[in-house]
Amino acid sequence: MNIKPLADRVLVRPAQAEEKTASGIIIPDSAKEKPLKGEVVAVGNGTKDEEMVVKVTDVVLYGKYAGTELDVDGEKLLIMRQSDILAIVK
Numbered sequence: 001m002n003i004k005p006l007a008d009r010v011l012v013r014p015a016q017a018e019e020k021t022a023s024g025i026i027i028p029d030s031a032k033e034k035p036l037k038g039e040v041v042a043v044g045n046g047t048k049d050e051e052m053v054v055k056v057t058d059v060v061l062y063g064k065y066a067g068t069e070l071d072v073d074g075e076k077l078l079i080m081r082q083s084d085i086l087a088i089v090k
Contacts, residue, residue: 003072005044005079010054012038012067012078037061037089041077054082059089 005011015037039059046052054060067080 003042003070003077003079005042007044007047008050008052008082009044009079010040010060010082010085011042011070012060012062012080013041014038014076014078036064038078043082046082050082052082054085054088060085061087061089 003011037059040054040056043052043054043056062078062080062085066084067078070077070079
């Protein structure tokens, strides 16, 4: 499926949650924290009031409750507004 976000929306692939702690303890799925970092997969064209700052392949940080989760071809992605993104990781 090919998805093109509209306006100021961004499609993000969340980073994988940590499987183990530093001491080697395996974390069960129910205890894993939702990742707050991900890679931008697609961006919209922006709006007349807001220019798109993020681009495809940028690694971004976003809020804990940001975005809507989508299941695209068996892969979990998030779609969110550009304003939900807190920072671009360099």
